[in-house]
Amino acid sequence: MKPFFYILLIFQFAQAQVQKHRAVTLMGSRFDITIVGKDEKDAEQHIDEAIVEIERIENLISEWRPQTQISEVNRNAGLRPVKVAKEVLRLTQSAIQFSEMTKGAFDISIIAMDKIWKFDGSMTTMPSEDAIKKSIEKVGYTNIVLDTLASTIFLKKEGMKIGFGSIGKGYAADSARALLEAKGVAGGIINASGDLTTWGKQANGKPWSIGITNPFQNDDFLAIVSMYRYAVTTSGSYEKFAEINGKRYAHIINPKTGYPSTGICSATVFGPSAEIANGLSTSIMVLGVENGLVLLAKHPEYSGVLVTDAGKIVYSDNFSKRKIKSFK
Secondary structure (H helix, E strand, C coil): CCCCCCCCCCCCCCCCCEEEEEEEEECCEEEEEEEEECCHHHHHHHHHHHHHHHHHHHHHHCCCCCCCHHHHHHHCCCCCCEECCHHHHHHHHHHHHHHHHCCCCCCHHHHHCCCCCCCCCCCCCCCCHHHHHHHCCCCCHHHEEEECCCCEEEECCCCCCCCCCCCHHHHHHHHHHHHHHHCCCCEEEEEECCEEEEEECCCCCCCEEEEEEECCEEEEEEEEEEECCEEEEEEECCCCEEEECCEEEECCECCCCCCECCCEEEEEEEECCHHHHHHHHHHHHHHCHHHHHHHHHCCCCCEEEEEECCCCEEECCCHHHCCCCCEC
16 A cells, blocks of 8 residues: 555635535545536536446456456466456556566566565564565566457466556546546546546636645645646655664565665656556656656656655656646
């Protein structure tokens, strides 16, 4: 689970339209859905439609619900390929592309890792090297086999699992946005516990204002961002981490080594898609500042703000070129 992404929504209401907000639990996380409608009934109806779409996706990709296609894939690891919807296959392809471009720093099979790390404050000593090595024996994206013609997924190793905690909520946010845009909804925000996507304008015609929290000063913002059709995600260790011998270990694990990521406290990425932005922010946490900026440079439509464990703020080269206002 990645930490909650704190946002500042500056709502200013106009008489011509209505802006409605609802907080719900979906995909095991809090979703905040804000819709601009013609009237209250219209806005509430579109919130309902967004919820139905997100639940539809959860019933496809959740590894926790036994009836989903991904649960069926996991149950048949090492046994047989499982036919899945084209939508599920595409999302898996997207995840594997992240794995390939990061050389395994991103890996949806990380959920098969043995739970040897605790991030609830109770862990004071490091696990043994043998335990860490053994914990990732069933992790490895190269053992995920896709057949695009048959639309199947096969996990080569028995006991392997895949899960979309890293990009699934961002994908759901993007999908809900696309659905409502197609229905002519003037504007809104889908905030999936930090995987946030926006479109259109507020009821008063102004852009959405999103505050990026400074993890070291919760009453301060790294930037206040004005957005129309855009997305932003944050991955970080500032709420869930272990501190051992004076060193902070993030809850985001390096799938290649089995060790928690270190060096970056938070990584915030902006771009057109919450799915892609979250894949990038998760990868950057593992890659570190230098390699993370290299990864971002390969995706010019995306920009980022990184905060190191020492509190240093690092912006990607293209950040200030975005139509983003009021950075500090």
